[in-house]
Amino acid sequence: MEILVAKSAGFCFGVKRAINEAEKTASEKASDIYTLGPIIHNPQVVERLEDSRVFVREGLDEIDKGTVIIRSHGVKLQEYELARSKGLDIVDATCPFVKKAQDLVSRLSEEGYSVIVVGQKEHPEVKGIISYGPPGIRVVETPEELKGMAREKKIGIVAQTTLPMKKLEAVVSFCVSRASEIKVFNTICNATSIRQEESASLAREVDVMIVVGGRNSANTRRLAEICRSIQPRTHHVEVAEELEPAWFADTEKVGVTSGASTPDWIIEDVVRRTAHLCPK
């Protein structure tokens, strides 16, 4: 039996970088280290970091000294400033793509554009991005939410990095007739679409498809849906222990892919155990 692992499986660039920063900080500093919110939605990774004295805190009111790591989502400008005024050591692991979206909102506002951020209002990344704009900056996911907007001279548009492209296109298209000038920064990171396309193409090649990742991870669930629509013998697991021998009956080829928050060692575990279950 052959096991094929998607090249794009595992952490995206920004998450990998944030975890590396956390591990590096833990190895260099003697004091306690905190992350503002879990560094990633994966309990195994968070536990591992706790063993290295990197603890999760939900807000800065819970941190009075030591080092604070800003995760890949970024934080609000006000939180950043509060951390500084509290004299905390700041390790800024904001994903460079998110940082760019923050900077662009700030730049567009300064240049006199009415800024629209296309994304999910409640997502921590979006809350951070809009904090770089003026109060009352617009956040929408669909053009319908802009109905009734007065005509503007200049509209500037920035997207949440994980936004589906179709949503950005729809909002931009709506705005064309609502302003004399529109400046769009396509800040969408293509890691998600590349992973989805590669997994779909893998699902077409194999008899069984294994999707590894948290059951609470939206991007992993979406990945499993896509694979299942192509190969009905698709199974979504969080850890290797969930794999069942019966899944691999009459199987020549198994495909393995994972969501963005799944660490490499969990993927390796799954590959090892799959090989063990069907050794032929």
Next chain:
Amino acid sequence: MEILVAKSAGFCFGVKRAINEAEKTASEKASDIYTLGPIIHNPQVVERLEDSRVFVREGLDEIDKGTVIIRSHGVKLQEYELARSKGLDIVDATCPFVKKAQDLVSRLSEEGYSVIVVGQKEHPEVKGIISYGPPGIRVVETPEELKGMAREKKIGIVAQTTLPMKKLEAVVSFCVSRASEIKVFNTICNATSIRQEESASLAREVDVMIVVGGRNSANTRRLAEICRSIQPRTHHVEVAEELEPAWFADTEKVGVTSGASTPDWIIEDVVRRTAHLCPK
């Protein structure tokens, strides 16, 4: 019987301005005056101007001295420079909205954007606009024409002033995923859409609708189509003499509208003759 005339009937701002400039120039200068191409697609207006020594010439090779009037469509930058080098007196009656589109192409090119002009390749206005960009600048009417375009860093988009908004929206939407940054200048003039909307609403109110304008004028024909779809008793005429008494049987209200190239005095003629045909 009541006769209602659409407020937006008659020349658009740019055409009105160009004709005023031509008349003013004729009254001030003793020498012959030329327009590069007919100042408007209306033979009556062109004849009137000829009586004031304003003649139509198709190219600068036909003009060696005197005054040249640039019509509202504008001309190519190279033609402008040639007129200057020939020592001609230049009266630039380029529509300010077209001038703006020309300037924006030049500015976007200087700022490093790959410029796309959305419009009709063969239209004189578009030929003028693109002459302000680099050689090989793209002109398209639909996104399909951009298939296979390499991904760009910065795309700048400008539209022909008479483009339907839907066409600009479609091209902009296509470009969102093809560049990191997109700057769109909505250079569409709303004179056409305002005239169409007002005429449609007038057609709903009346028993007979008269659309005045050249039969070779695309915008007049389109206006007649729109009115006819609402009020089947719609008639397209070029001059008052074409009006037939039978059209006004059992009529309480007549609506009159016109294309962008129809002068006021032709509209007034039509109104007068309509009143004469149905005096009750």
